[in-house]
Amino acid sequence: MQKPSKDTGSGDRTVASLGEFGTIDAVTSGRSQPESTVVGPGDDAAVVTAPDGRVVATTDVMVQGVHFRLDWSQPEHVGRKSVAVNLADVVAMGARPSSVLVGLACPGTTDISTVTELADGMWAEAARAGIGLAGGDMVSADQVVISVTALGDLQGRAPVLRSGAREGDVLAMCGRLGWAAGGLAVLGRGFRSPVGVVNAHRYPEPPYTEGAAAAEAGATSMIDVSDGLLADVEHLATSSGVGFDILTQNLRVDDRLAEVASALGADPLHWVLTGGEDHALVATFPGEGSVPQGWTRIGSVVPAGSGSTPVTVDGSPYTGGDGGWQHWR
Known part of the structure; x- marks a missing residue:
């Protein structure tokens, strides 16, 4: 994997030259904390x-070359992503984010600017x-590895689990889908x-x-879309012992995304259904009237079937390929 020149350690200020505590000071000094951080x-x-x-x-781990490439993303982008993917899990429980803890492993030759830009993205x-x-x-390592632990506050509410969906509930989403997959496809073709x-x-x-808004509205189950809409809705189905039917007519494909898909000879709906890493929220609600403003109904909870998949698209199993990302596959 190609690395940017600033990660080669050719400069005078590397992680090794500053040392552990000098590096920590470089990414923490001058930063303000919210009242929820006592120490x-x-x-x-x-x-x-x-x-x-x-x-x-x-907690979530991001590994260079697997979850990000420093020739595709600036360190600040990677820092933002490392925090965002964890906070999405917190809000998918119906909680309000309260703080994050960060573990960083990198080579000693890493230029300090790479680390400070990572931190800038995390703080932002x-x-x-x-x-x-x-x-x-x-700590020291052969490549950049970021581990983030995120904490959240339920504010007196019950957590919204994956296991609460019931037959007759409606399925709704908030956020965007397919965009991260589209961006990955563009980068994979060598464009920026x-x-x-x-x-x-x-x-x-x-x-x-x-997430908190969905919990207050009575969401019965919820998840963030990290692996792909079909894959993550299947997690809800498995945990709740139900089936789902997704209505493609309710899935909005942005014009810009459609233009990119057309230029690449791809199907934008496939990106929306199976593309991960957008971290939109998907939840079930006990009726149409309980879906919060800003959410879009995209399907229904149906009885668990005996077919090959608990999640159908417009009443039939999806035949457009894999339903989402799976590690080690």
């Missing part, structure tokens, strides 16, 4: 508030969700534009406030 970076551990008495916690994405980086760790589509692959934009 931030610099001590043995962070201290954050937990007003609800329960904490939603999740955390700020977009109204939180801060409470702490973390740095249109920037709007390419950036959708570089860093997602989860609807951070909508």
